[in-house]
Amino acid sequence: MATTCIRKASWVIAWDEREGEHRYLRDGDVVFSGDTIDFVGKDYPGPVDTEIDGRDLVILPGFVDIHSHPALEPIYKGIREEHGVPEMYMTGLYERMQAFVPEPVGMLAAAEIAYAELLKSGVTTVVDLMFPFNGWLELLQRSGLRGYAGPWYGAAQWKLETRHELKFIWDEDAGRRDFRSAIDTIENLEKNDPTGRMKGILCGGTIETLTEDLIHDSIAYAEETGTPFTTHASQSVSEFQEMTKRHGVSPIQWAESIGMLGPHTIIGHGLFIDEHSWLHWHTARDLDILAATGTSVAHCPTPFSRYGQIMEDFGRYIRAGVNMGMGTDTFPHNMIEEIRTAAVFARIAAQNINTLQVSDVFAAATVGSATALERDDLGRLKPGAKADIVVVDGSHVDMRPLRDPLRSLIFSAAERAVRDVYVNGTMVVENGKTLTLDPDDAADRLTEAQIRMEEACPSRDYEQRSGIDIVPLSLPSFGS
Numbered sequence: 001m002a003t004t005c006i007r008k009a010s011w012v013i014a015w016d017e018r019e020g021e022h023r024y025l026r027d028g029d030v031v032f033s034g035d036t037i038d039f040v041g042k043d044y045p046g047p048v049d050t051e052i053d054g055r056d057l058v059i060l061p062g063f064v065d066i067h068s069h070p071a072l073e074p075i076y077k078g079i080r081e082e083h084g085v086p087e088m089y090m091t092g093l094y095e096r097m098q099a100f101v102p103e104p105v106g107m108l109a110a111a112e113i114a115y116a117e118l119l120k121s122g123v124t125t126v127v128d129l130m131f132p133f134n135g136w137l138e139l140l141q142r143s144g145l146r147g148y149a150g151p152w153y154g155a156a157q158w159k160l161e162t163r164h165e166l167k168f169i170w171d172e173d174a175g176r177r178d179f180r181s182a183i184d185t186i187e188n189l190e191k192n193d194p195t196g197r198m199k200g201i202l203c204g205g206t207i208e209t210l211t212e213d214l215i216h217d218s219i220a221y222a223e224e225t226g227t228p229f230t231t232h233a234s235q236s237v238s239e240f241q242e243m244t245k246r247h248g249v250s251p252i253q254w255a256e257s258i259g260m261l262g263p264h265t266i267i268g269h270g271l272f273i274d275e276h277s278w279l280h281w282h283t284a285r286d287l288d289i290l291a292a293t294g295t296s297v298a299h300c301p302t303p304f305s306r307y308g309q310i311m312e313d314f315g316r317y318i319r320a321g322v323n324m325g326m327g328t329d330t331f332p333h334n335m336i337e338e339i340r341t342a343a344v345f346a347r348i349a350a351q352n353i354n355t356l357q358v359s360d361v362f363a364a365a366t367v368g369s370a371t372a373l374e375r376d377d378l379g380r381l382k383p384g385a386k387a388d389i390v391v392v393d394g395s396h397v398d399m400r401p402l403r404d405p406l407r408s409l410i411f412s413a414a415e416r417a418v419r420d421v422y423v424n425g426t427m428v429v430e431n432g433k434t435l436t437l438d439p440d441d442a443a444d445r446l447t448e449a450q451i452r453m454e455e456a457c458p459s460r461d462y463e464q465r466s467g468i469d470i471v472p473l474s475l476p477s478f479g480s
Contacts, residue, residue, distance in 0.1 A: 001034040002049040004425075009054030010394050011405045013061065014040045015367075015380035022061075022363060022380070024405075030059050032387035035196065035424040040381050056395040058405040062124025062388035062423065063335040064369035064379045066148075067230070067268050067298035067327025070114030071107040071130050074331045075450050076100065081306055083471045087164035089237035089278065090307040094158050094166055099461040099470055104133040106449025111136065112442035115143040116434045117333040121415040124388035124423045125369075125378055127298075127327070129203045129230070129268075132181070137189060141198055144428035144436040146388065148373065150203030150230060151185045153178035155211045160462045166238045168209065175214055179204075183221065197424055200227060201266075201373075207233040207251050208242050215260050222264040228373055230298070231260075234286070235269040237278055244281070250274040252286040261293035266325070266372050270297035271304055271311050278309075291321035296372035299364065300329035301341045314346035315355030318364075325369035326361070336414040339365055343410070358410050387425035392417050 012028035015021075031039035031048065039046070073080070079100060083092040102110065107130075118126055125146040130136060132151045140147040155175030156168040186200025202218050204210050210218075210231065222229040233251045234240060243251040252273060255261050272279060273286035290297065299314060311317070317324055328338055339361045346361075347353050366379035377385045394402050398413035409417060421429035428436055454467030461470065 003031060003033040003038065003047065004050040004052065005044055005048040006030045006052045006054045006057065006059055006391070007044075009057045009059045010402070011058040012040065012381065013059065013406065015061070015382040015385070017382060022359070022366070028059075029054070030381060030389065032389070032422075032425050035387055037381060037383055037385045037387050037389075039383060056393065057419075058392040058394045058399070058402075058409070059381065060122070060390045060392065061366050061379050061381045061385075062390055062421065063122050063365045064125040064325070064373065065118060065123045065327055065333075065335055065365075066127045066266055066296070066325040066369045066372050067129070067300055067329055068114070068118070068126055068333060069129055069329065070118070070126070070333060071111040071128075071133070071136060072102065073329075073333070074110040074113045075102045075106050075446055075453060077331055079467070079471050080330065082474070084307045085163055088166070090309060091236045091238065092307070093236065094160055094238070095163075095470070097158060098160055099457050099465070100453055100467065101456065101460060102449060102453050104135070106446060106453060107133055108135050108139060109442040109445035109449060111139055112143075112437050113439045113446060114331065114333045115140070115145060116437045116439040117331070118328065118335070119143070119145065119421055119429050119434050119437075120418055120432065121334040121336050122390040122418050122421060123328075123333070123335050124390070124421065125373075127201055127230070127373075129201075132185060137185075137198075141193065141195070142436055144423050144426065146197045146378075146386070146423055148199050148201045148228070149186070149189055150201040151178075151182040152203050152205050153182050154205030154209035155214055156209040158209075162462070166242060172211055172214075175211065179214060179217065186227065195424065202227055202229040204229065204231040206235070206239070207231050207255065208239050212258050215258060219260060219262070219264065226374065227264075228266060229264050230266040230268055232268040233270065234267065234272045237272055240272045240279055240281075250281065250283065250286055252289055253283070256289050256293065261289065261295040263294040263374065266296045266298055268298050268327070269300060269304075269329075271309065276312055287317060287320040287322060290317075294323065296323040296325055296368070298325050298327040298369075298372070299342055300327040300338065301345050302328075302338060303330040305341065305345060306330075310345050310349050313349035313355055314342050314361065315350055318356060318360055323368055323371050324364040325372040326365040334415055335365055336410060340410050340414070358407060362406060362410070387422055389422040390418060391420040393419040
């Protein structure tokens with residue numbers, strides 16, 4: 001195996017095993033061969049096949065994204081940003097998913113764009129949660145990302161007949177079939193992947209569309225095989241109210257009572273816990289439950305901020321002992337922007353600049369997310385970890401002055417300063433360009449697919465409205 005050394009990098013965000021935290025290393029060497037990091041430190045003495053001059057470079061571990069829907073989100077560009085339903089406590093999720101339904105060709109185009117965005121923002125591992133469709137897993141593998149594919153299953157579908165009430169179409173037999181199909185997909189994916197990058201995750205859709213039996217079987221499979229399990233929970237006021245109507249307790253408390261929570265489980269969002277100010281619920285137990293059970297939370301601040309919603313607050317979750325990870329649940333799929341948004345919004349929610357530091361959110365997007373996947377070889381630069389490495393151009397104008405490279409990257413430069421990205425030791429981004437994907441061509445296909453999706457809106461919407469009636473343009477047109 002060829003050995004590569006990034007020699008005397010100006011800054012390295014290295015992992016301190018003893019202290020269990022990231023630390024800066026100045027003028028350090030990062031050495032990898034095959035898919036594994038061999039050395040992180042000063043003055044590597046061994047032979048190398050390729051040496052990269054590290055002057056003006058900042059080397060950091062690849063980000064681990066534990067909640068995303070790449071095949072859906074980019075097709076909503078121009079639609080989702082300001083779409084919400086006030087009668088459903090501002091969320092537009094349920095209306096949008098019923099009225100705007102993309103076809104597989106559009107989903108492939110969306111995924112190609114999103115995978116490129118992820119890579120260019122330094123994401124090397126992605127949890128991709130999706131309704132299975134032809135070509136999905138092949139594209140994920142071709143992208144070069146380390147992928148955790150989560151075929152979606154559930155026992156019910158959402159249904160809207162009015163603007164204010166969430167209803168359900170239940171089909172437990174279909175949910176059971178989709179669960180078995182998801183297991184087959186995961187097992188075949190891992191068995192037939194020669195790269196070692198592709199793995200599976202059980203994605204039990206959303207907590208309010210799962211039966212107790214389906215959850216029990218999901219957790220049993222997760223514990224038996226070491227496969228992570230994830231579901232959306234505490235993601236909307238409507239969901240919280242539905243679960244309290246059914247069970248008399250919060251979604252998190254119900255999940256605990258049936259054995260769903262634990263180290264194998266990732267809660268997508270976990271925003272509307274029992275003490276959230278929008279809910280005025282009578283308990284304040286959910287945070288302690290999440291911490292005590294070792295359950296992880298995947299935080300995705302941007303989509304909720306567009307509804308005027310906010311986690312209360314990220315820093316408080318950390319102090320409670322909850323393992324926090326990060327995801328990109330909307331376009332752009334830009335992990336660096338998500339880190340910035342999470343840090344700023346936490347301070348707004350807490351009305352306290354000291355509720356957290358940007359290093360806390362950076363840790364969530366790396367080792368926190370890796371912990372959620374029960375991986376100690378991801379999200380950190382240390383010998384023995386996977387060679388998932390991000391090279392940032394410290395001489396980029398948006399990075400200078402380079403007094404503190406992490407702050408410069410998160411608050412100023414973002415993906416613009418990301419130069420190269422390696423996954424499993426293979427370069428997948430070079431000089432800011434993805435080597436495995438063609439997002440420009442995909443954007444042409446996505447444009448056509450979005451037009452067809454909007455044309456079908458009247459046949460799907462509960463009021464038979466057109467797409468432009470559901471989501472008008474941001475400015476009026478002449479002659480309107």
